[in-house]
Amino acid sequence: IKKFSDADFPHWTGWRMVDDDTDNNSQCNSPLIAGLQDSGHFSDLSSRLVCHFPLEWNAATFDQRYAWLRTGSDDVPAMSEEDYKRLKS
Structure with a gap:
């Protein structure tokens, strides 16, 4: 590094x-x-x-940075709660 x-x-x-x-x-x-x-x-x-x-390795800001995955967008379908928890872990 x-x-x-x-x-x-x-x-x-x-x-x-x-x-x-x-x-x-x-x-x-x-x-x-x-x-x-x-x-x-x-x-x-x-x-x-x-x-x-923003720093990707900062666990304290994970939900702020990736909340859009739970709601989805025009080109990205919403992620299930189970998949989101798995990603977060």
Whole structure:
């Protein structure tokens, strides 16, 4: 495991920090990334994006980050309570 900081990815070499996703549900709902996809530039720039998401290993925020699995969405069916508990464990 290696730890990196923002100093390892300076903006003057083409790196961009993506930190505009504010819903904390561990999905990528970044307006910046959506804009790059809509404009057709995502594949050109995606190798130089550093995306900030809530820490996945934090058990205290698991329900906040993954509650959407219990309700489902347009493209993801709702997860059963049993399956959710198994995932959480």
